[in-house]
Amino acid sequence: MAARDALQARLEQGIAELGLDLPVEAVPRLLDYQALLERWNAAYNLTAVRDPMEMITRHLLDSLAILPYVRGDSLADLGTGPGLPGIVLAIAAPGRQILLVDSNGKKVRFLREAIRALKLDGVRALQSRVEDVEGQFDCITARAFASLADMLGWGGHLLAPAGIWLAMKGKRPDDELAGMPPGFAVRSTHELNVPGLPAERHLLVIGRR
Known part of the structure; x- marks a missing residue:
């Protein structure tokens, strides 16, 4: 338990530094997710971390x-x-319908096990290429997934008319802005300070023109 206590302390400190107010059950569920990821990662190589x-x-x-x-x-x-x-967002702010999309079968098997084990209501996992996904969503997230041009080219059809696209990047991707497809515009750019992470992190909020 000592190891989990240390992880919990780090997580709670980081949440406080981010200024977030999460549901009371969020921290233990986030730690359960981390433990599940760590266990599966040993066999399936889901993350380099x-x-x-x-x-x-x-x-x-x-x-x-x-x-x-x-x-x-x-x-x-x-x-x-x-x-x-x-999955982190589903635990931290439950109540919305969330679709997790990845083309890698091993990762989607893990996602389905995590949804089942963590009892994540309203969350489902789909093994698919992004361009083949159907539907429209109020919010789309993509974490270091591709260039802005590819991201929006493959998945732009999924963004609801008044929706927002949250593109998570390391360095601010100024060189990618010119390649964005017509019909989309960056509404705001935010530098994120992730507690304990020395690397640059930026968030681009993108909407339809």
């Missing part, structure tokens, strides 16, 4: 940093990998 403390910082807190910008009743997380940020 192996160290549990690094998982708290690079996966959980990094995903939680965009929570203040998430809105609407439905969300699609494209190229979700092992559920980042989609």
